[in-house]
Amino acid sequence: MKSFIAVVLGLVVTCSVAFAQEDPPDALIKKVTEDVLTIVRQDKDIQNGNSKKAVELVEAKVLPNFNFQRMTALAVGRDWNKATPEQKKRLSEAFRTLLVRTYSNALTGYKDQTVRFKPTKMQSGDTDVEVRTEIVQPGSKPIQLDYSMEKQADGWKVYDVVVAGVSLVSNYRNTFSQEVRANGIDGLVRMIENKNKQLEASDK
Template identity: 45%
Template sequence: MKSNKTIQQYCLALCAGFFLMSASVSAQTVDQSTPDGLIKAVVSDVMASVKSDPEIQKGNVPRIVDLVEKKIVPYTDMRRTTEMAMGPNWKKASPEQQAQLVSEFKSLLIRTYSGALSQLRDQTIQFKPLRAAPDDKEVVVRTVVIGRGDPIPLDYRLEKTPSGWRVYDINIMGAWLIEAYRNQFANQISQNGIEGLVKFLQDRNKQLAAAKPTN
């Protein structure tokens, strides 16, 4: 059983990992030709945005959601993230259901970890050397979150698309985000079908939206 301190560090790292994946900063400041260049620029930009915004630090969820939508979503591949979390069940969903699942899963991730995002203060990111060939289409960028507690390994899985590099999965302390949700999604579908999973995500998002900030 992890201690409360370790759980808090894990949640913070997970939040940082998902929310620092990418940002829609200007092309002049981001080198999209390399995956590690993108991640490095994004981390600096998003952390600076959080630390300079008192409302985000207070846990203002609408402000955090706005930050994520503007600075993160454009450079992630939430469709692929959702598809991989669904596994074989993805093909069983209609196009309309797939669109719903992508939208609701994105909202779930944003709202689940919005509180942790507001706690970013003194954390820094240590980047590991990129191990990839120039023609690789999928790579892993390895980093370590340095804060008040123990260092936390945090890796990003990216794919090269016609629009540039996109993040679709992250690994925190040996656990990939997609794998963490795959069993939960499969259980919901086995019990209630695709529509049951859509409703589960919708209900969870409503609960999170109604909850008061704890920060």
């Protein structure tokens, strides 16, 4: 759970505004951190387990600034090329919903975490960078939290999150690969959609 909380905290901080192309990604993360953390700290409904408000927060702050198609492709791995355009669309939508539900559920467990930023190695003209941070939790060791980000025409987008050295998208790859081998791409879509239904039902 602590890892998921760290991911959520980082994602919300990272994605709380549309990225302006003239600013480096690490500066933008720092700029919005305190504003977002203040909102979360003051929202007692989310802290008390209001999943609906947590989902709305994640959808408003995270979705516009993530490349979910690339995240899905990385999570599916080589099997991505076997999917039809329609299957890719359904996979991306289902995986996006899964991540939103997972993050929003973890967000309700937020307490007193803070973010510590580390120097970002970035050269002029770079279009793919890693932003390194730590989540500091009272009474626990800091959790390393890194963001893989790419620059697109409409700004910087996150395409992977690495928690304590473990890639979020790679963490899904073995499960997804096993499902494709057993039941094909459609089986993987059904598996993710069923998981989303379970998470939605548990929120009610």
